[in-house]
Amino acid sequence: MTGFLLRRVLRALLTIFIVVLAAFLALRTTSDPAIVILGPDAPPAAVAAFHEAWGLDRPLWVQFGSYMSDLLQGQFGKSMLDGQDALSKVTARVAVTLQIMMPALLLGVVTGVGAGIVAALHRGRPLDRIVMLGAVSGFAVPGFVFGLVMVLIFAVNLQWLPSGGNDSWQAMIMPILTLATGWAAILARFTRSAMIEVLDQPYIRTGSAKGLIWREVVMRHALPNAAIPVITMIGFMVGGLLAGAVVIESVFSWPGIGQLIVSSVSSRDVAVVQCVLVLVATTMVVSNMIVDLLYGWLDPRMREAG
Amino acid sequence: MMPADVSMQTAAARPGLRARLPDVPVTVLLSMVWMVLMILVALLAHWLKPYTITEMDLMARLQPPVLMGGSWAHPLGTDQLGRDVLARLIVSIRVSLSLAVSATILGVLFGGIMGLLAAHFRGFVEQLVLILIDVQAALPFIILALSALAFFGNSFLLLVFLLAFYGWERHARVVRGLALAAYGQGYMRAVEQLGAGPGRLYLRHMVPNMGATLVVSATLAFPEVILAGAGLSFLGLGIQPPDTDLGNMVGYGRTYLQTAPWVLLCPAAVIVLTTLAISMLGDWMRDQLDPGQRA
Numbered sequence: 210m211t212g213f214l215l216r217r218v219l220r221a222l223l224t225i226f227i228v229v230l231a232a233f234l235a236l237r238t239t240s241d242p243a244i245v246i247l248g249p250d251a252p253p254a255a256v257a258a259f260h261e262a263w264g265l266d267r268p269l270w271v272q273f274g275s276y277m278s279d280l281l282q283g284q285f286g287k288s289m290l291d292g293q294d295a296l297s298k299v300t301a302r303v304a305v306t307l308q309i310m311m312p313a314l315l316l317g318v319v320t321g322v323g324a325g326i327v328a329a330l331h332r333g334r335p336l337d338r339i340v341m342l343g344a345v346s347g348f349a350v351p352g353f354v355f356g357l358v359m360v361l362i363f364a365v366n367l368q369w370l371p372s373g374g375n376d377s378w379q380a381m382i383m384p385i386l387t388l389a390t391g392w393a394a395i396l397a398r399f400t401r402s403a404m405i406e407v408l409d410q411p412y413i414r415t416g417s418a419k420g421l422i423w424r425e426v427v428m429r430h431a432l433p434n435a436a437i438p439v440i441t442m443i444g445f446m447v448g449g450l451l452a453g454a455v456v457i458e459s460v461f462s463w464p465g466i467g468q469l470i471v472s473s474v475s476s477r478d479v480a481v482v483q484c485v486l487v488l489v490a491t492t493m494v495v496s497n498m499i500v501d502l503l504y505g506w507l508d509p510r511m512r513e514a515g
Numbered sequence: 516m517m518p519a520d521v522s523m524q525t526a527a528a529r530p531g532l533r534a535r536l537p538d539v540p541v542t543v544l545l546s547m548v549w550m551v552l553m554i555l556v557a558l559l560a561h562w563l564k565p566y567t568i569t570e571m572d573l574m575a576r577l578q579p580p581v582l583m584g585g586s587w588a589h590p591l592g593t594d595q596l597g598r599d600v601l602a603r604l605i606v607s608i609r610v611s612l613s614l615a616v617s618a619t620i621l622g623v624l625f626g627g628i629m630g631l632l633a634a635h636f637r638g639f640v641e642q643l644v645l646i647l648i649d650v651q652a653a654l655p656f657i658i659l660a661l662s663a664l665a666f667f668g669n670s671f672l673l674l675v676f677l678l679a680f681y682g683w684e685r686h687a688r689v690v691r692g693l694a695l696a697a698y699g700q701g702y703m704r705a706v707e708q709l710g711a712g713p714g715r716l717y718l719r720h721m722v723p724n725m726g727a728t729l730v731v732s733a734t735l736a737f738p739e740v741i742l743a744g745a746g747l748s749f750l751g752l753g754i755q756p757p758d759t760d761l762g763n764m765v766g767y768g769r770t771y772l773q774t775a776p777w778v779l780l781c782p783a784a785v786i787v788l789t790t791l792a793i794s795m796l797g798d799w800m801r802d803q804l805d806p807g808q809r810a
Binding site: 231235352451453470477485486489490497 | 645646649650652653654655657658661662663665738742745746749750765769772773776779780783786787788790791794795798
């Protein structure tokens, strides 16, 4: 178990390092932030001064070395655009994004997993068909289409809800519903197939044969076993929380991290983009790792194998 | 023993598939019809479109479609510049489909090669591929795409490559798993000992055995590639005007949501129906391939 843990952590660290390196190279070698921020007509002296101020005149590997050492001390650098601390700029937006992401994830998980279980228990019957039709449609309708159709109905025609912004709690309703629908659709399909696989196992038949009431069989034997793949899926979703809302944020003009990424990428605000990438990749890697560890805890067979 | 096993599987699947065709669910049949229609539209776009996509009729801007009281001159209405929505829709279908098809093929090829390399060399190469898979999984597609498009500018080719990267790691995982499993089967060792080189070994014997699984894996990834491409264009980062694709039509139609919803709803409906159709086809194909894995 310790060896497994150690290897897992090392690979996670290596992954994050490669992401940081790739982002660094991509951002520093493809264009000059000085030209983008100061404009193409900037006098050479101003460009040189900008380079010196941000250390862009040093060799690339020296820049990367100092960037890494800052990073290891928790320093993400300053925004080249306004000199603000990149980390605080990013975390402020992360908070705004999480305001819609957290409730949406919760709603998506509860409805998706619930619908999947119900569908599996009614396999082949009309209820199953209805749930699956809903799930497949929920997957096929892209978030931005679903969001815009809701805007058309509830904001333009009925005028019940604001079409965007984050001024009131009503503004959160449509983005949350849009995000939750997508997740619920994926989870419903996934949970259903996991449940069906478990329900076909001999131990379920044994459980009912030895006289357990059906609810007991489902609650005590089927659900815990079906939970394992479903938790993996939820882990992926948690890992993708920060980046998952870029398109939806644009639909509802929600001023979260998505908008920050779009604007800082186009203004080549290197420190901010890198900070976002590091945060996003770390969230993803860490949640994947936690899922792996949860596996071992949920399923003793994995523990022995690892 | 093992080779006989494998050939029996394929032999059993062929007549089985044909015999089962009458039992194909209605939804799957409808999906097939829709996809054939889309492919025909994409192939024949140049002859089908009633106008060119840039032809403006400034006297007839934001005309409603026939069903909403418009005229047959513009069956699906016109947009803010008086361009025919039907013509733009037809061309958009062609652009979106060809983008998604080429990206999916490229993704399967790239993922497949990586998976085979990992399974063939094991050791260091395999670890490297696994780390690349981890990196790809840790970098959300949309952020990767945003950065790449902003830094390298925008071109159809770059879009194809970006979308190809979307999901290659899944194909790589599938191929690596299948290849490792194939090594365990007798036929690979038999072919190897008969003196076949790696080229023959892989291309003639292993890849055809993976074919069906790879096609299903690609079909299941295809709708996501369409959605990802549409999402990028919707954000204004994909296909650039005056060219058009489905996502781009929705993105620009958004401004006229209130006054001319058809500009947005027509391409949106095509996106939804197409992803729905391919998802259903993919699910059905997976069930045909492996009844044990019904989802």
